[in-house]
Amino acid sequence: MLEFKNISFKYDEDPDFIIKNLSFTVNKGEFISIVGPSGCGKSTVFRLICKLERPFEGDIFLKNRNINALKKGYIGYMPQNDLLIPWRTILQNSSLPLEIKGEDLKKARYEAEKILKAFGLEKYKNKYPKDLSGGMRQRVSFTRTLLTGADMLLLDEPFSALDAITRLSMQEWLLDKWSNLNKTVLFITHDVEEALFLSTKIFITDGSPIRKFKEIKVDLSYPRTRGMLDSPDMLEIKGELISELKKGVRL
Known part of the structure; x- marks a missing residue:
């Protein structure tokens, strides 16, 4: 469905790259959460897919077509607000x-x-x-x-401004809708439990600049319940996610 091929990007006013030689693929029908510390470049990945920014080098393909050849409406984008x-x-x-x-x-x-x-x-x-x-x-x-x-939806922390109870409700609502829509989703979040509850797979950023994503498969069936997150396997993955995120935190 989506392929990043050796993508590098930096803003003109900045000397350093935010993304450097990043390659990854997303398969049709997946729900993938991208997690990483604030400011590491997660939203920039979305901006590149939407052509709001142009890569310094590399190519992005959607359904095996370079996005530069695609017209408006090829992607669905839902921002934080x-x-x-x-x-x-x-x-x-x-x-x-x-x-x-x-x-x-x-x-x-x-x-x-x-x-x-x-x-x-x-x-x-x-x-x-x-x-x-x-x-x-x-x-x-x-x-x-x-x-x-669009067959692919980009959701950039869509629930981050909501209160805790509403956020849980919206997660369940989104999962119910996605299971019936036959859409591919990329979802940015800082919430580890949110990523585990929603995703088929989780991408963890490797710092700044982003050079690769560490991929973690969430081996849970759908429909899901909150109780599934308390299994030993899920608690182990949760601990791994938290540990990886701590590595990227600058105090």
Whole structure:
């Protein structure tokens, strides 16, 4: 589904590289969490995939095609903040990706209404973002990401601003939706338990610059329960993740 091939990147104003000769692959249908200390370059990986930044060297391929040859809508990106437009209703916010792609307005709203209904959000369609809780806004943001039509979704710490209980609820909601969507997901998080609960595989950054990802397979079946994380194998992986993350922390 996705391949990074010898990617290096640095910002023009910085002397040092953030990413250096990074190569990795993501297979279709995987849910992969990327974990690492703040500021190590995780979000830059997403910015490169979205073509918001250009690599200094190397190539990125999606479905065996160089992303430089792909037009808008090839990837779905959900940032940390919901970025819903305050003067647009929930229905109008959800239909935005289709409108950007040039869809007829009536058809775009019809498609958006269908997915809002499927996700139990139909009754909020005429409300505005200010009327919804943080968790509800993130759900709407996710529906908007899906309506890009992309087979691969990039979720950049989408639950980091939520309170603990809402965050747990959103994790379970996301896992339920992903299991029925046939999408490939890359998910950035600082939360080790969140990564374990959601992922088929976890990528751990190796410091700065990022030269490689250490891959850890999460060998748990779906659907998942919180209790699965208390097994000896999962506790061992959790300890390994925490140990790896501590190596990258600068006090």
